[in-house]
């Protein structure tokens with residue numbers, strides 16, 4: 001498909017190509033603003049500017065205090081080098097845009113002829129230019145620009161994903177830490193029970209069998225503590241990796257407790273519309289559709305790809321980003337690109353369109369699921385707080401009274417304490433479950449879907465068993 | 476309190492009633508009007524006249540009536556308190572008043588729910604009669620005709636059985652067997668002539684386990700019409716019972732079979748039991764009935780021995796009586812003991828089964844005797860701020876700790892006595908014998924022993940004088956031979972050739 005063209009034409013095509021130089025970091029401001037709007041976090045792209053040092057200093061300052069979930073997220077967004085790598089996607093996409101604006105380098109050709117039978121030797125010089133690429137340049141450029149926009153969306157999504165991962169990992173870590181503290185108390189309780197049994201044994205009052213049973217309980221609780229400690233360390237290391245910390249930076253201290261439950265239930269109204277409006281997944285699909293459309297020579301993708309059109313009429317409150325109605329009267333490229341290529345582009349466009357609809361439906365479902373998950377997690381945790389924990393305390397107090405009246409033994413009293421601890425562990429699991437569920441809801445509302453398994457699981461999977469008193473059964 | 480305080484003879488065996496061959500005087504018989512069939516009753520049958528006073532006990536050796544069923548109207552004019560008998564004293568209880576209608580003593584029992592206090596700090600929802608648990612003592616005189624209305628204000632059907640009373644079968648009050656049950660809000664009438672004297676009882680005989688377990692019992696005391704023996708100065712009536720009331724609960728559990736934790740005299744456990752107050756030299760009779768669910772009670776009196784004079788079967792012939800210090804009162808029986816209170820002081824009187832002198836004892840707790848808590852308490856207090864090891868020296872000291880305990884519960888052991896804690900509860904009361912006492916219905920306070928008649932810490936001088944060392948070293952020690960276990964001699968050598976069995 002090579003066409004030889006005069007030099008003048010080549011020069012003309014060079015002018016058509018317009019801007020042809022890279023601007024590192026282009027598009028990041030849009031990402032930054034989008035992140036700030038969605039989650040309120042600050043992001044920074046280390047590009048050798050003085051701001052790099054500021055970001056580093058900010059990280060150091062945050063790490064000096066007791067970390068909260070928000071602060072852990074902030075540290076990760078400033079310090080996670082995986083994210084910095086993701087930011088380069090912007091440069092890569094930009095390079096595609098620039099590349100699309102460049103003519104293919106002309107091919108310089110020369111024909112050398114030897115003189116043969118009357119014809120003298122000579123040189124025939126010419127520059128060959130892919131003329132078709134010149135003509136296709138606006139199309140390619142449009143496609144690359146759409147891809148650049150898509151890259152911005154992807155980077156934004158990557159930032160949000162990281163923030164979510166850090167936040168939930170931080171809650172995991174806090175919960176594991178509290179659980180480990182609980183296990184320590186259980187070890188104290190089983191240890192006290194065992195020691196009490198030991199003193200009864202010393203006095204000759206119980207059997208060796210009773211003592212052994214108490215010891216088994218204690219040893220079991222120590223094993224469970226060790227498991228809790230390992231889990232805590234494991235989750236702390238996950239935080240180090242996510243926050244990009246190593247060396248002395250890993251000495252950070254986290255807030256001792258999961259945040260308290262809020263007074264209010266998680267929000268319930270207008271969530272579907274909000275999630276559709278914010279969805280980066282939908283935005284990406286729209287970009288894909290746009291790219292496909294441009295590949296197929298379509299000027300505009302379809303407005304009906306907007307998720308607005310998919311839901312109920314009452315939800316129809318979003319402004320379409322695209323104003324031109326659907327049209328399949330695509331301008332056919334005047335150059336011979338082949339029916340196969342065109343068909344593929346059309347198919348990809350159709351694919352993107354269908355996937356947009358499917359995704360919008362899924363988002364609506366997911367936000368409902370997340371909302372209901374957050375609400376039930378909230379109610380569950382609040383029930384523990386308002387009903388079960390006070391009840392356990394009351395039971396312990398009354399058990400103490402029974403002990404004081406010498407109706408039950410010290411073993412049974414310590415067992416009641418362990419039951420109370422178990423309820424405390426369940427409460428921690430429930431608060432943990434709430435913050436997980438709330439994070440998922442927030443994530444969807446800020447534009448990113450979380451894996452469905454997260455929103456459907458129930459909170460509080462952490463084991464809270466504290467064992468039954470061995471000796472108590474013999475009393 | 477009568478004039479017959481012949482205190483020159485303090486031997487209880489000689490002041491006990493002289494058997495039961497009681498003679499009726501013609502004076503006591505109804506002379507006219509009240510009984511139409513008075514003549515019929517006399518009917519020339521001296522034995523009939525004697526029959527009410529003559530227990531049908533064949534061991535008794537008395538005259539036997541031709542029949543146990545007096546015909547209607549065969550009764551004496553109502554016996555009068557003071558004139559015909561000295562009314563019983565009912566510590567923590569009362570005697571049911573009656574009206575006389577046409578020569579018949581009319582009583583009215585009302586079976587109902589009663590919130591009963593067992594001792595200060597412990598109340599429970601029980602079933603009783605006439606707003607009390609147990610029911611009031613019914614007191615009458617041999618030969619009286621009694622008419623007893625029973626109103627059922629419970630939500631359950633009930634009956635009343637007159638335990639040990641000789642009466643027509645249809646008056647026996649056994650639900651299903653001798654009558655249909657008295658339904659809620661119904662009133663039944665029982666009427667019979669009292670043909671015996673003695674300490675008898677009444678109790679529900681419908682769903683007996685539940686209703687007696689809930690408290691529906693009472694004493695039925697019949698005085699002799701014409702006593703041969705001197706009347707007692709103080710005649711106490713006590714009813715024993717046992718209950719299961721979970722610490723902190725407020726309802727007896729009648730389903731309990733073995734683990735009773737509230738043992739009562741007249742439905743009170745010590746320190747809620749009212750003392751028995753007598754004057755030195757008084758002739759004292761104590762009647763004790765037992766309608767506990769599952770336990771007999773050996774009731775022990777300090778400072779005296781007494782003579783067992785009667786059972787619910789009647790008067791024991793003098794030759795068959797015996798002296799003792801603990802009288803075993805079996806379930807479903809009464810025992811009557813007598814003695815002359817010639818030994819002033821505060822005398823414990825209690826069931827001698829040691830678990831029966833505990834209040835709301837937790838029978839399932841760990842044995843803490845001899846446990847050395849050391850620093851363990853401090854460690855456990857980190858988990859349980861109110862924790863304290865208890866019981867390592869036993870149950871004494873438990874009344875004074877002031878720890879938080881379940882509501883509506885009482886300490887396992889009694890209360891503070893004149894010198895120290897009284898480490899008993901439950902079936903425990905005090906016989907208070909005083910030389911001078913103005914009001915026998917008022918607690919005279921604690922006994923103050925005359926100088927030299929009370930145990931005190933040994934002085935150095937007295938120790939030295941008697942050659943006793945305070946560290947115990949001067950006391951004889953058990954010789955090894957006295958404490959060693961017996962060792963059986965070796966087996967006989969097996970005869971040669973005898974078959975050898977393994978495993979035998």
Ligand SMILES: [Cu+2]
Pocket residue numbers: 738770771772773826827828831902
């Ligand atoms: Cu007893």
